[in-house]
Amino acid sequence: GNSVTQMEGPVTLSEEAFLTINCTYTATGYPSLFWYVQYPGEGLQLLLKATKADDKGSNKGFEATYRKETTSFHLEKGSVQVSDSAVYFCALTINQAGTALIFGKGTTLSVSS
């Protein structure tokens, strides 16, 4: 079956620290991979995505590379800010029109100044 596994949280960092949130997946075929972010009290918003192997998605200083050989899509940021505190979800879809996202359980990031 198709599934996403994320590292357990919470992750607590100081401002300007380096962030890595691990994500691995199991999928039939060739999925598209996504990172969504949920700020407190809000819905999910797309942070970045990659649709084929070796693609790198990036946005707001965050990056993730689609690694087919390790079935991974780890999220990284070189210097986190307090405003990055949120819940981060790794997700995939199988490349068929209109298919739903399969989410990981989410990783809570807390950044202190």
Next chain:
Amino acid sequence: DAGVIQSPRHEVTEMGQEVTLRCKPISGHNSLFWYRQTMMRGLELLIYFNNNVPIDDSGMPEDRFSAKMPNASFSTLKIQPSEPRDSAVYFCASSFSAGGQETQYFGPGTRLLVL
């Protein structure tokens, strides 16, 4: 662009009452998804529609839950009768289907509390 609109934003009801959640997708999108988020189970897909037709409702917990999409601009999720274990945040999302790589856009959610 108004984004995905959900109403109500908050709902408090008593066990046994009927609850109706509403969603207006982004204009031009042809896929609509209902998700439920709880601390215990995370984000779960309940049902999704493509071109107003239900494609997969295997995530709907039981017969107390029903969803409709009478036209491209409106969908409802109904719980009847409601139970305390239905308390959760319910999200609607929409997308324009283009081979599975499309981004889903989420509404702000409806926070449901069943007493």
